[in-house]
Amino acid sequence: MIFPEQIEAIGDEIAIRWNDGSEDYLQMERLRAWSPSAENMGERDLVGRQIGGHDGPQSFPGVTVRGWNKVGGYAIQFQFSDGHNTGLYSFDYLKKLGQMARE
Numbered sequence: 001m002i003f004p005e006q007i008e009a010i011g012d013e014i015a016i017r018w019n020d021g022s023e024d025y026l027q028m029e030r031l032r033a034w035s036p037s038a039e040n041m042g043e044r045d046l047v048g049r050q051i052g053g054h055d056g057p058q059s060f061p062g063v064t065v066r067g068w069n070k071v072g073g074y075a076i077q078f079q080f081s082d083g084h085n086t087g088l089y090s091f092d093y094l095k096k097l098g099q100m101a102r103e
Contacts, residue, residue: 003091007068007076014065014078016094024098032060032080034097035087 006017067079075088
């Protein structure tokens with residue numbers, strides 16, 4: 001299982017060093033735009049209909065990460081300067097965002 005060994009804020013990016021030795025650098029605005037929260041992505045009802053959320057990532061210019069907490073052994077919860085803090089970024093999801101940032 002992949003997990004972050006170290007997380008740091010560097011300028012307008014979050015740097016993550018993974019236990020496999022790889023590193024990812026994620027722009028804070030991009031992290032906010034791709035928050036996996038129900039507010040941002042919506043949620044599904046019992047029959048699978050999406051309720052709320054947006055059709056795609058929104059733009060959050062100037063938003064920064066003010067802090068983060070590890071959630072169990074599977075996710076990071078970031079606190080953003082606009083007050084958003086409900087997205088739980090699984091380690092797998094963060095790794096996918098890092099791969100997207102390199103493309």
